[in-house]
Amino acid sequence: MSDGTATPPLPQDFVWAALVPELLVTDIAASLGFWCGLCGFAIAYAREEDGFAYLQREGAQLMLEEIGEGRQWITGPLERPFGRGLNFQIAVSAVEPILAALKAADWPLHMAVEEKWYRASEQEVGVRQFLVQDPDGYLIRFSQSLGLRAAQAI
Incomplete structure (x- = not known):
């Protein structure tokens, strides 16, 4: 995960998210390559002895932990793709980078970029979004806001 140097302290303005998924991964280095190298997340802190990293990007936070390291709560067999039936929507300022x-x-996309409007009560929420799977198959939906508009007639 690093060259052996200590993880710097958390910035004073660091805010813990209210919901932070922890993803078990088969190879922490490959996962960090995807999440940090390709998707723009940064390591907030890491525990190399646990194969663990806490990541953040634009207010979104998640934890990665390598299977077989540290303390884990596994409820059933881990078979790829991991996280079946679940996708993580991550709001970003721009999907293009x-x-x-x-x-x-x-890296293949699971779904090409699209512009989509979703009804939310009397309004519609617009997003530019795409889906991609991480190295273990977790489904990630990166979403850029297009704003709000009045709901269209059904």
């Missing part, structure tokens, strides 16, 4: 990094790495 992530798309460009994934394309440069020849």
Whole structure:
């Protein structure tokens, strides 16, 4: 995960998210390459002895922990793709930099970028979004806001 140097202290303005998923991964280095190298997350802190890293990007936070290291709560067999039936929507200011990094790495998309409007009561919420799977198959939906508009007639 690093060159053996200590993780710097958390910034004073660091805010803990109210919900932080912890993803068990088969190879922490490969996962960090995807999440940090391609998707723009940064390591807030890590515990190398546990194969663990706490990541953040634009207010989104998640934890990665290598299977077989540290303390884990496993409720059933871990079979790829991990996280079946679940996708993580991550709001970002722009999807293009992530798309460009994934394309440069020849990383396949699960769903190509689209613009979509979802009804939310009397309004519609617009997003530019795409889906990609991480090295273990977790499904990630990166979403850029297009704003709000009045709900269209059904």
